[in-house]
Amino acid sequence: MAGQSDPHLSVFSAAEVEFLAEDEMVEIVPNMKMGPLNFICGDFGPFRPQIATEVPLWLAVALKKRGKCTIRPPQWLSVEKLTQVLEAERDSPREFQPLPFHYVEISRLLFDHARDDIPDVYMVRSLIEDIRYVRFSKVESGLETISGRTHAVKLKNLSAMEVNIVRPFVVRTLQAFYKHDSPQMIQHPDTAANRPPQVADRGPRRDLRRR
Amino acid sequence: MASGSEQGLDTATEDYDSLIATTDVELLKQAWRNEKAAPEILQFQASLIQRSREQIQLMEDTVEEFTENGTDPLTVSLYQMDLDRTQFLLRSYLRIRLQKIEKYMIHISRTNELWNRLSEQEQRFAKRCTDDMEKHLKQSVLSRLPYGYQSILKQSISSEEDDMVPEPQLDTFVFCKSKGSVGAFQLDDSGDEIVDLVGDDLYVLRYKSIKALVERGQIDLV
Numbered sequence: 480m481a482g483q484s485d486p487h488l489s490v491f492s493a494a495e496v497e498f499l500a501e502d503e504m505v506e507i508v509p510n511m512k513m514g515p516l517n518f519i520c521g522d523f524g525p526f527r528p529q530i531a532t533e534v535p536l537w538l539a540v541a542l543k544k545r546g547k548c549t550i551r552p553p554q555w556l557s558v559e560k561l562t563q564v565l566e567a568e569r570d571s572p573r574e575f576q577p578l579p580f581h582y583v584e585i586s587r588l589l590f591d592h593a594r595d596d597i598p599d600v601y602m603v604r605s606l607i608e609d610i611r612y613v614r615f616s617k618v619e620s621g622l623e624t625i626s627g628r629t630h631a632v633k634l635k636n637l638s639a640m641e642v643n644i645v646r647p648f649v650v651r652t653l654q655a656f657y658k659h660d661s662p663q664m665i666q667h668p669d670t671a672a673n674r675p676p677q678v679a680d681r682g683p684r685r686d687l688r689r690r
Numbered sequence: 691m692a693s694g695s696e697q698g699l700d701t702a703t704e705d706y707d708s709l710i711a712t713t714d715v716e717l718l719k720q721a722w723r724n725e726k727a728a729p730e731i732l733q734f735q736a737s738l739i740q741r742s743r744e745q746i747q748l749m750e751d752t753v754e755e756f757t758e759n760g761t762d763p764l765t766v767s768l769y770q771m772d773l774d775r776t777q778f779l780l781r782s783y784l785r786i787r788l789q790k791i792e793k794y795m796i797h798i799s800r801t802n803e804l805w806n807r808l809s810e811q812e813q814r815f816a817k818r819c820t821d822d823m824e825k826h827l828k829q830s831v832l833s834r835l836p837y838g839y840q841s842i843l844k845q846s847i848s849s850e851e852d853d854m855v856p857e858p859q860l861d862t863f864v865f866c867k868s869k870g871s872v873g874a875f876q877l878d879d880s881g882d883e884i885v886d887l888v889g890d891d892l893y894v895l896r897y898k899s900i901k902a903l904v905e906r907g908q909i910d911l912v
Contacts, residue, residue: 490727491726498775498778513764513765516768516769516772518749519714519715519742519746519749519772519773519776520716520772520775520776521715541771542768547764630883631877631893631894631895632894633893633894634865634892634893634894635890635891636892637892642865646865649863650862650863653894657861657863
């Protein structure tokens with residue numbers, strides 16, 4: 480089955496990644512009274528006016544849309560924290576800063592549905608965009624280091640949406656290198672004699688970041 | 691070479707996290723992700739699917755009851771959303787498996803290990819699918835081809851192997867995330883490639899080399 484192409488390279492759709500992010504917990508402050516909700520995915524509530532409680536993001540957004548609560552933005556979603564992250568992101572060209580695995584989707588959902596609950600929302604939004612941009616250019620320059628000698632790529636702290644975007648490219652690249660470097664491609668003894676001997680010996684994996 | 695410097699992650703919190711995070715929905719989500727990202731078909735999660743089905747059934751009854759006894763429409767709609775989300779997961783999980791079965795039916799049917807990963811219904815589906823496909827191909831194409839080119843498994847009679855049976859590409863690369871510390875493990879049969887997986891690390895690795903870790907639930911595909 481040589482040359483078999485894989486149509487399933489992009490495994491998750493953007494909507495599916497968002498679906499996963501909607502299960503992340505977030506704090507809300509309800510403005511109404513409602514008994515506890517015993518869902519398949521867990522028990523939430525009871526809800527009392529002005530008493531903060533934790534719920535999954537999808538529930539928070541649903542309540543917010545109906546004007547039943549305000550959402551408390553997570554701590555990392557503030558000008559101060561994000562400025563620090565952006566600086567650190569710029570200072571370490573090979574490392575990704577730890578951010579929630581779904582930071583892109585969470586911030587997007589909150590910008591779309593709860594912008595009035597986020598202090599300095601314009602600033603926060605542009606910081607998130609800058610961070611995404613810086614991280615993405617790091618991914619791109621990291622991709623240049625992939626070669627036939629790459630066995631594993633380490634992408635610690637890369638987020639879900641970022642994974643999903645680079646997946647098709649990374650997988651296809653690694654596969655192509657792997658295929659052309661595999662012993663099957665270079666097994667003919669008479670031609671192998673003319674090749675440099677180190678071809679079959681695949682070297683250490685490359686890291687996208689230096690330790 | 692190995693990333694030993696990051697061992698400091700406290701495993702205690704991780705263990706606790708994984709303990710409280712094991713609702714069936716959480717497990718279903720994990721099974722769904724893995725099934726979606728893995729090139730081959732994985733073991734059918736029989737008891738988990740059974741439990742999820744029961745919970746969905748129960749919730750459907752509850753929602754119906756709510757509608758009848760005039761519960762606050764907001765509450766009903768929230769329960770309905772929860773139900774829809776779980777149903778989506780279950781359906782999508784089953785669908786991906788059917789897609790894989792359709793794609794690799796012959797290969798699955800004749801590989802014992804893979805065959806045993808299917809549920810009873812899936813086995814029935816695979817059997818019927820294979821029969822129908824064979825019948826269809828024979829009637830519409832193969833019977834009209836010259837002798838020697840009529841096999842559904844081989845390109846021609848001179849092929850030594852069954853070279854017309856699609857198989858999943860196990861040496862493709864996948865993105866994976868380690869849950870706890872997995873420790874050092876070998877990437878290759880040759881043993882000269884060692885990766886040290888610490889908690890929450892994200893790697894792109896060859897599926898073949900981490901297959902066992904996925905099956906044991908030590909690593910998640912993302």
